[in-house]
Amino acid sequence: MSIENTEVVDESEHRTIELSVNGDTHQVRVKPNELLLNVLREKLHLTGSKYACGTGECRACSVLVDGEPTLSCLQLAITAEGKEITTVEGISDGRTLHEIQQSFLDTGASQCGYCTPGFVVMTKKLLEDNPSPTEEEIRDHLKGNICRCTGYNNIIDAVKKAAEETEAE
Ligand code: FES
């Protein structure tokens, strides 16, 4: 499923931009009104970031842009040029799951899994800033992430476990 900005844009207004995603540089041709989420999913085939509400209310599309959580369903791709984008695919090293991903697996925090990439990306940011968050801090940090399967308690457990394992390293 993709989110489309249906406003018609003349081909002459398309431009080629350079995006740095998960450490790789990509040249992509985009419309000036094209959303970052579409470019990631449709042009770079990084489908981990999910389209759900499309209106900034669920965080399923969360990515990090220069280390800051960003809703890719609201961000124009052209505004991300020159910045470092990290998607959920870039959280692990590509061979083994990151501690956060493993913790979500171990605690059963992922049911249908649609919201999981957004939670993982937001947890990455949380643990970078605060390696030992309290439960209250975890809940506060993730309060904007919506899980339609409503498995919130397992998600909180996953974040606690990830924090413990990150600290133990
Ligand atoms: S899809 Fe972006 S906030 Fe819901």
Ligand code: FES
């Ligand atoms: S696990 Fe299904 S929406 Fe969260």
